[in-house]
Amino acid sequence: MSIIKSFVNKCMDFEYKTLKDLPPASIMKLTDEYKINHTNILIIDDDQIKLEDTLRRIGYQVSYKQDIEEIDDVSRYSIIICDYKGVGSKFNSQFEGLNLIKLIKEKYPNKIIYLLSAASFNSAANDYLKYVDESVLKGEEDKIIQYIKEDIEKLFDPIESWKTYKSFLVKKGVSEKDIVKLEDLYVRSFIEKKDKLSKNEIFLQVNKNLNVKFDIKVGIINLWEI
Numbered sequence: 001m002s003i004i005k006s007f008v009n010k011c012m013d014f015e016y017k018t019l020k021d022l023p024p025a026s027i028m029k030l031t032d033e034y035k036i037n038h039t040n041i042l043i044i045d046d047d048q049i050k051l052e053d054t055l056r057r058i059g060y061q062v063s064y065k066q067d068i069e070e071i072d073d074v075s076r077y078s079i080i081i082c083d084y085k086g087v088g089s090k091f092n093s094q095f096e097g098l099n100l101i102k103l104i105k106e107k108y109p110n111k112i113i114y115l116l117s118a119a120s121f122n123s124a125a126n127d128y129l130k131y132v133d134e135s136v137l138k139g140e141e142d143k144i145i146q147y148i149k150e151d152i153e154k155l156f157d158p159i160e161s162w163k164t165y166k167s168f169l170v171k172k173g174v175s176e177k178d179i180v181k182l183e184d185l186y187v188r189s190f191i192e193k194k195d196k197l198s199k200n201e202i203f204l205q206v207n208k209n210l211n212v213k214f215d216i217k218v219g220i221i222n223l224w225e226i
Contacts (some may be wrong), residue, residue, distance in 0.1 A: 039060050
């Protein structure tokens with residue numbers, strides 16, 4: 001337990017909940033079919049690809065866009081497959097799709113994003129590549145099917161969901177004290193079966209300051225089924 005958390009607990013005579021306090025029932029055993037049918041995927045590519053039809057046949061909910069006008073255009077999708085060339089034109093960067101991925105990940109840290117590319121990258125692209133979950137060469141798109149199968153667990157696991165968001169907050173310099181409070185509210189949402197996080201003043205202010213969005217319903221997608 002951190003020094004700050006211990007001090008706060010002692011002064012307030014209040015025990016903050018952590019991920020370790022999540023009730024076992026909150027980690028539901030969902031079927032593969034359920035996960036597939038409840039996963040929204042967006043493909044951003046200036047050319048339609050066969051992968052789109054393949055994913056639909058498997059059962060995923062798939063949408064296709066040649067490009068996007070605003071970052072919030074991706075808000076309803078959990079997984080994004082993004083081309084490198086010919087996309088991201090509205091955001092004025094030589095790195096095109098890579099820059100687009102960076103902008104999306106900065107605002108929606110819990111989204112899973114795969115990069116499609118036909119080219120290798122020089123060192124100047126390193127600051128962008130760190131935002132990519134997996135990179136796949138054009139012509140080898142079928143690899144993404146396996147990546148999705150492995151990564152989809154993160155979308156339905158409240159622990160992984162919060163860890164990703166928490167890591168983002170730490171990286172952005174949010175105080176440990178605020179992070180402890182937010183994690184407490186997140187966990188109590190499960191315990192009390194009521195969203196205690198989304199309207200919290202600290203949560204709203206942190207997200208506004210960082211221009212980031214964390215949808216608690218992504219992390220607690222099965223909360224109301226417990």
